[in-house]
Amino acid sequence: MNKLSTADWISLYRIIAVPFLLLALVLMQENWFKYLLLLSLFSDFIDGPVARRLKQTSGLGSSLDSVGDLLTQVLMVAGLFRFRPEVLQEYVVWFLVLLGLYLLQVLCALVKYRKLTSFHTYLSKMAFLLLGMFVLALFFYRFASWLFYPAMVVGMLSLAEEIMLVLRLPVPKEDVKGMLWVWKSGDKRK
Structure with missing residues (x-):
């Protein structure tokens, strides 16, 4: 294995945090969960800028970031199920549409590329940031509709864009x- 860069270690934190987040979920330790989640979201916020600043961008770093993002997103939703089920119940349609678009994007990528994508579009970064802010606000304060609706809409637009990218780009x-x-850029379908 290649030597991991500083940025890679920051991305790797999110993967290493997974068992601890799961343990917090199982033990119903909401405080542990929300602070570990906060650190995970912070690591996602800084890993890209650190990689670019230190000129440490790489395919490995991009893959670590994608895996870390996926696991963090899954755990955010699991945290909602465990600690705030009333929010999921009240807004179930929004979450189901978002989940459906996500599963469609994954299915398209697996069928076409035989692997998950690492597009890291501006829209997906914005969606992840808004979703993270919403979930953190929910855990640290209360439900914030002014964050919820933008997070859902931008998340749906981001997934629709990623589906279009899969359909458009011949290779990932x-x-x-x-x-x-x-x-x-003139990338064509092939």
């Missing part, structure tokens, strides 16, 4: 800015 690419940049 890492760190794609978004569909607009793909169109401008």
Whole structure:
């Protein structure tokens, strides 16, 4: 295995945190969970800028970031199920639409590329940030509709964009800015 860069270690934190987040869920330790989740979201916020600043961008780093993002998202939802089930029940349609789009994106990627994508579009970064802010606000304060609705809408738009990217790009690419940049660059379907 190649030597891990500083940015890779920051991304790897989210993967290492998974068993501890799971333990907090099982033991009903909401405080542990919310602080570990806060650290995971912070690591996602800084790993990309650190990689670019230190010129440590790599395929491995992109993959670690994608896996860390996926696991963090799954655990955020698991935390909602465990600690705030009333929110999921009240807004079940929103969560089901988001989940459906996510599963469709995964299915498209697996069928076409035989692997998950690591597009890291601007829209997906914004969606993850908004979702993280919403979940943290929910755990640290209370339900914030002013964060919930933008998080859901941007999340759905992000997943729709990623589905379009899978359908458009003949091979998977890492760190794609978004569909607009793909169109401008002249990438064609093949």
